[in-house]
Amino acid sequence: MSISKVLILLGLLALAGIATADPIHVEKVAAGDKIASGDQFLTQTRQLTYDGKRSGEGYFSLDGKLLTLQSEREPENPWYQIYLLNLDTGDSERISPGTGKTTCSYINPADSQQVIFASTHGDPKSLELQKAELEFRASGKERRYSWDYDSHFDIYRFDRATKAYTQLTREEGYDAECAYSRDGKTIVFSSNRNAFREGLSEEDAKKREINPEYFADIYLMDADGGNVRQITDVPGYDGGPFFSYDGARIIWRRFSADGATADVYTADADGKNQKRITHFDAMSWAPFFHPSNEYVIFASNKEGFSNFELYLVDAEGKKEPVRVTYTDGFDGLPVFSPDGKSLVWTSNRKGASQLFMARWNHEGAREAIAKAPARKEDKN
Amino acid sequence: MKKSLMILAMAVIPCLAAADETDLRAHVEFLSSPLLEGRLTGSEGERIASEYLGAQLRARGIQPLPGHDSFLLPFDFVSGMKDEGSSIKLTQGATAKDFPGDHVVGMSFSDNGTISAPVVFAGYGIKSPGSSETPYDSFHELDVKGKIVVMLRYFPENVKEEAFRHELSRYAGLRYKAMNAREAGAVGVIVLTGPNSPNAGKTVPVGFDTSVAGSQIIAVSADGEFADALFAGEDKTLKAIQTELDSGNPHVSGFAFTNKTVTISAAIKKDRREGHNVVGYLPATKGETDEYVLIGAHYDHLGHGAGGDSLAGEGDAGKIHPGADDNASGVAVILEVAGALAREQRPRNIALAFWSGEELGVIGSQAFIDKKLIPVEKITAYLNLDMVGYARDNKLSAQGIGSAPEWPSIVEKANMRPGFDLVMSKDPYLPTDASVFYTAKVPVLNLFTGAHENYHKPSDTAEKLNYEAMDRMVTLATNIVGSLMNDEKGPTYTAVERTKPEGESGRGVGRVYTGTIPDYAAEVEGLKLSGVMKDGPAAKAGLEKGDVIIEFGGRKVANIYDYMYALEGIKIGEKTAVVVMRGDKRVALEIIPEARK
Known part of the structure; x- marks a missing residue:
């Protein structure tokens, strides 16, 4: 590389020495401080996606070769659309219709031709809203990123062979955050449909306008959208549910009624034996089982309101969580690959959110959890 | 074979x-x-x-x-490029003094030849287009037509307004200065390194200029001995004049040397x-x-x-x-x-x-x-x-x-x-x-x-x-x-605005040496160092590998360009505040930037 521009400009050149050592004053010296890092569990960390304004929420196919994700990649649509990324070739293709908002995709473990996701493209106004948002952004303004729980979200299934979309939910309200069971026969999802039922009290109607997510609960349905059953019914936002890779357990997060904190819950595949496994006194969410089912990874802002880091906790919640990541900003939405050897998560450590991937140290995680102190007494 | x-x-x-x-x-x-x-x-x-x-x-x-x-x-x-015996002869009335090769070095872009002409002093020889309130023009109201222009190397060191210092530094390249003189009608240029400047009284190394084309001007640098002889008998010494130029009065006007004629012979071998x-x-x-x-x-x-x-x-x-x-x-x-x-x-x-x-x-x-x-x-x-x-x-x-x-x-x-x-x-x-x-x-x-x-x-x-x-x-x-x-279409060329200070020279920046090695791969706000040059100013100041410079000379540093910009404005040999993040600690240090030869 030519030195003339870079290093001359940086003042790196010249060996003329005239200065002598001068006393320096140091406010605080960090000498000897060992800087903690995520190397204990994560190695070969790399940014996986670069395309699009922002990307996130990557989920593996059962063979580990495909990843569905959401990304803002197209000039005509300001919102997330769903893409299928081939982890062998690097090819990616949009699989959602292209209009409206989408989120939370998942590949059927029993048949990777089928991908479910939530979308608002059924809203007749979706194209209009999209143009309005583009104009708003073109005016130079930008909203602080927030999720609006658009009541037009419904869950759809995309068939990769026929390119056909099948609508699986039809209720008014936010139906999203969906995932398949291992056998592909059941879908678990989050919905605030109860906030749209008739006879809502005045107080609740007011609440719906401000915090529509307050009404969200966890539901199960058959893969064709039939046989819907609600499995949680407590005040506060229940969402982000997943089955464990063997299909035996469900995991999700529950916000407190005031929305200030969240913690991780598990249940049997039918919703029975619900159990809280964290009391972390922070916003702890986006939990995901390791395929060994021995422990769970989740994101929490224990370190500061907007500094989300990843943590591990044993599947029974007997221990205090163990910290995994050490970077400023957001690290969240973690998922293990089906072989348990890789972790994919969403991070804004380099600017806008993108997907990151790293090798996962399973033995290291087990050891660290074994050494972790016992969970403090339940406060609730 | x-x-x-x-x-x-x-x-x-x-x-x-x-x-x-x-x-x-x-x-x-x-x-x-x-x-x-x-x-x-x-x-x-x-x-x-x-x-x-x-x-x-x-x-x-x-x-x-x-x-x-x-x-x-x-x-x-x-x-x-080699100087093969450039020289100057200073004539005043009947007396003449020769300044052979050890006092005079041709500039890399100079034409070869010999020229005799009256001499004019033109300060720092800087002409800047004036993005600040007052444009700076060393040639303002100065008749240099057919004359040899004597000018100082670098730029005024003590201009208070920082933005103005930055601007001047960008137009301080010697080739650019010589071209200004040529455009004003000068036939030759002699560059002196002023007594207040780094490398005071020294000639400028011949340097290196890969362009094959001539510059249509004869340009040399001369040492302090020649400067003393040239300014002998004038109203003010060069030091006094430079001090005036440096002290926030950039518009000290140039003047013609009375009864003095200079003959320059430039002999640069390419x-x-x-x-x-x-x-x-x-x-x-x-x-x-x-x-x-x-x-x-x-x-x-x-x-x-x-x-x-x-x-x-x-x-x-x-x-x-x-x-x-x-x-x-x-x-x-x-x-x-x-x-x-x-x-x-x-x-x-x-x-x-x-x-x-x-x-x-x-x-x-x-x-x-x-x-x-x-x-x-x-x-x-x-x-x-x-x-x-x-x-x-x-x-x-x-x-x-x-x-x-x-x-x-x-x-x-x-x-x-x-x-x-x-x-x-x-x-x-x-x-x-x-x-x-x-x-x-x-x-x-x-x-x-x-x-x-x-x-x-x-x-x-x-x-x-x-x-x-x-x-x-x-x-x-x-x-x-x-x-x-x-791909059928191929990537689409897109115009990107230049964010780096460009100017004609970059030489104004190159006068400073700090001995920092930036980490180009770091994604941090500030300038992360992948190391410091041994015994360099940064090392002496206590900067270390891994430090992230966030302030330099009282100026915020968010990226490498901010740092380069901050470097333009600092003073050589003077304590300059530098603040780094070391891990999560904020550390304030003082660096003494050195002159680049």
Whole structure:
């Protein structure tokens, strides 16, 4: 590389020495401080996606070769659309219709031709809203990123062979955050449909306008959208549910009624034996089982309101969580690959959110959890 | 002859095996071996390297460009400059005094010849267009027509308004100053280094100017003894005048020396030599196309480091600069990419270029463009590799992505297997051959693993490179070229505004030496240091590897450009506040920037 521009400009050149050592004053010296890092569990960390304004929420196919994700990649649509990324070739293709908002995709473990996701493209106004948002952004303004729980979200299934979309939910309200069971026969999802039922009290109607997510609960349905059953019914936002890779357990997060904190819950595949496994006194969410089912990874802002880091906790919640990541900003939405050897998560450590991937140290995680102190007494 | 036969024999061996770390290492070891003496453009070492590269290309079934029977594409350049006895004669009435060669040095851009004329003093000789309130013009109301102009080196040191200092520093390049004098009608220029300046009373080294064209002015620098003789008998001493100029009154007017005539003889010898780009060609395998995907890396380096760009310490000066990372690393990767591409179906032509003359100022790649060897409008995109051997923490910089909106998706796909943690940056105005193509409106991408402690030193040797990462880079670069040659449309050239201070000179900035080594791959707010030069001002100030500079001279530093800007405004030899983040601690230090010779 030519030195003339870079290093001359940086003042790196010249060996003329005239200065002598001068006393320096140091406010605080960090000498000897060992800087903690995520190397204990994560190695070969790399940014996986670069395309699009922002990307996130990557989920593996059962063979580990495909990843569905959401990304803002197209000039005509300001919102997330769903893409299928081939982890062998690097090819990616949009699989959602292209209009409206989408989120939370998942590949059927029993048949990777089928991908479910939530979308608002059924809203007749979706194209209009999209143009309005583009104009708003073109005016130079930008909203602080927030999720609006658009009541037009419904869950759809995309068939990769026929390119056909099948609508699986039809209720008014936010139906999203969906995932398949291992056998592909059941879908678990989050919905605030109860906030749209008739006879809502005045107080609740007011609440719906401000915090529509307050009404969200966890539901199960058959893969064709039939046989819907609600499995949680407590005040506060229940969402982000997943089955464990063997299909035996469900995991999700529950916000407190005031929305200030969240913690991780598990249940049997039918919703029975619900159990809280964290009391972390922070916003702890986006939990995901390791395929060994021995422990769970989740994101929490224990370190500061907007500094989300990843943590591990044993599947029974007997221990205090163990910290995994050490970077400023957001690290969240973690998922293990089906072989348990890789972790994919969403991070804004380099600017806008993108997907990151790293090798996962399973033995290291087990050891660290074994050494972790016992969970403090339940406060609730 | 013997040498080249041996090389040809050697060249055939590595390509029999598949591309792997061993081959990459073999290329780098050969190119950085003492036999090639640092591959200075136009040297015997360059010639041997070019033969090696030609043989490697031929062994992979790659051809010379259509219409050429050799891979070697020569270009002319000025390889060196020597002052061969420039002198000044100062005449006052009947007395004359001669100032021979040890008092006078010709400027690299000076025409040769002898000129006699009355003398005019023009302060710092600066003309700036005036983005600040008052434009600065040393020639204002000064009659220099037919005269010889005496001017000071550098720029006023004590101007209070910081923005104004910055502006002046950008117009302080000596060539630019001399051109101002010429435009005002002057026939000659004498530069003095003022008594208040760094390098006070010294002549300016002849330096190096690769442009072959003349400047139509005679320009020399002279020492303090000449300055004393010139200012003897005048109202004020040069020191008094400079102090006035420096003290926030930039408009101290110039004046004519009464009864004094100067005769300048400038005798600069330019050595003209021939350098060689090495360019191979893989024709498209399907369809008719005249479009090319270009991939390249410079293979020249600094020789023994005599050209002034060496960073060798005193004990190492004059030793061979092997240039293993800079840029045998990029060359080695491209040789292996060439092998892979030769086996693929190609919807577009591919040209593989090994540039010479890069270290002298990207003159080899510029000559390639100027001679229209491939018309630039037929180049789909240019992928450059320069210094790719120091991958750390799996990081690799992908620079210039602002040159086309398609780069992020191309790079995302290409990187899937190689799996680098890429650090993308938009700026395509890079200090390497990529910028030459970008300026010619070609989308460019540069791969780079960062500056380091062995940069431009005799210690840039082959065993220090990360060959495992370079092996993955072969896949990455092959994938990128694959995307470029298969995509019907190709990337869309996009104009990017220059964010760096440009000006005519950059010399004003180059006066300062801090001894910091920036970490180009860091993604932090501020300027992260991958190290500090031993015994440099930064080291003396207590800065350490890993520190992130967030303030310099009272100015916020969010990135490398802020830092460069801050450097322009600081004073040499004076304590300057620098604040760094060390881990999560804020540390305030004081640095004393030194003068660059």
